[in-house]
Amino acid sequence: MDITVYCLASGSSANALLLVAGGDALLIDAGLGVRTLRAEMEKRGVAPSSLSGILLTHEHIDHVRGAVPLARKWGVPLVTNRGTLGALFAQERRDAPCREVATNGDVGVGPFGVRALSVSHDAADPVGFRVCVGGAVIAYATDTGTVTPAFREACVGASLVAVESNHDIHKLRFGPYPEHLKTRILSRWGHLSNNAACDLILSHTHEHGPACFWLSHLSETNNTPRMALNYWKKRVKAEGLRAAPAVVEVALRDRPSLVYRTRSRAVQLALF
Numbered sequence: 001m002d003i004t005v006y007c008l009a010s011g012s013s014a015n016a017l018l019l020v021a022g023g024d025a026l027l028i029d030a031g032l033g034v035r036t037l038r039a040e041m042e043k044r045g046v047a048p049s050s051l052s053g054i055l056l057t058h059e060h061i062d063h064v065r066g067a068v069p070l071a072r073k074w075g076v077p078l079v080t081n082r083g084t085l086g087a088l089f090a091q092e093r094r095d096a097p098c099r100e101v102a103t104n105g106d107v108g109v110g111p112f113g114v115r116a117l118s119v120s121h122d123a124a125d126p127v128g129f130r131v132c133v134g135g136a137v138i139a140y141a142t143d144t145g146t147v148t149p150a151f152r153e154a155c156v157g158a159s160l161v162a163v164e165s166n167h168d169i170h171k172l173r174f175g176p177y178p179e180h181l182k183t184r185i186l187s188r189w190g191h192l193s194n195n196a197a198c199d200l201i202l203s204h205t206h207e208h209g210p211a212c213f214w215l216s217h218l219s220e221t222n223n224t225p226r227m228a229l230n231y232w233k234k235r236v237k238a239e240g241l242r243a244a245p246a247v248v249e250v251a252l253r254d255r256p257s258l259v260y261r262t263r264s265r266a267v268q269l270a271l272f
């Protein structure tokens with residue numbers, strides 16, 4: 001079965017990843033508005049009603065903006081843990097079709113085998129996901145202040161890893177954010193830096209061999225795609241490696257960007 005993964009948006013304003021496996025599809029996060037989500041799915045031949053589910057990492061608006069309207073309109077279940085569902089329905093003041101999965105537990109969503117992975121972020125009960133379908137494994141974690149053991153483990157055997165690369169530490173420290181916000185982002189409940197993402201990629205590839213990595217959830221103020229990629233190149237050089245040990249690409253904040261296909265190499269669209 002051919003599996004395709006589309007990054008529809010990834011950043012501090014909106015996040016949505018669309019997985020298509022044959023005639024089945026799944027969303028990870030629904031941070032775009034419902035009209036945009038529908039249009040972007042239909043452009044890729046996916047009707048909203050054909051979604052098996054909408055996985056939600058946590059209740060922050062950049063991850064859930066279109067989630068409840070989409071689930072209610074097309075009867076697609078929101079899939080996440082009890083803490084996130086409770087926080088989401090309280091903030092929306094209405095509910096929607098849903099299926100609970102325990103943090104660090106497994107659930108089948110159509111043909112997709114899903115594991116919710118605990119991460120470390122200032123939300124009710126934030127998670128990343130490991131999704132298995134048709135022999136492909138996708139690991140996904142953004143909005144986490146640390147690379148948790150659950151996420152690190154989930155990367156083993158994954159063909160595609162989407163990992164947060166939120167900020168350049170120097171740019172954040174000397175940038176315009178107020179001190180309390182800088183402290184929050186740098187804390188273990190905040191966001192992963194370019195350094196942390198590259199540490200994960202290097203240690204993972206050293207132990208488990210190559211994979212495709214998508215640097216995700218970049219900050220608009222404290223990072224740029226070029227900065228994140230340059231940091232990766234610098235790290236490869238500093239390690240004394242002759243060639244990059246992994247395919248590393250950057251997901252764009254505000255528009256659809258990366259596409260991953262199991263039968264062909266990942267394609268980077270109009271990065272700069």
Ligand SMILES: [Zn+2]
Binds near residue numbers: 011
């Ligand atoms: Zn976010």
Ligand SMILES: [Zn+2]
Binds near residue numbers: 058060121123143
């Ligand atoms: Zn968040």
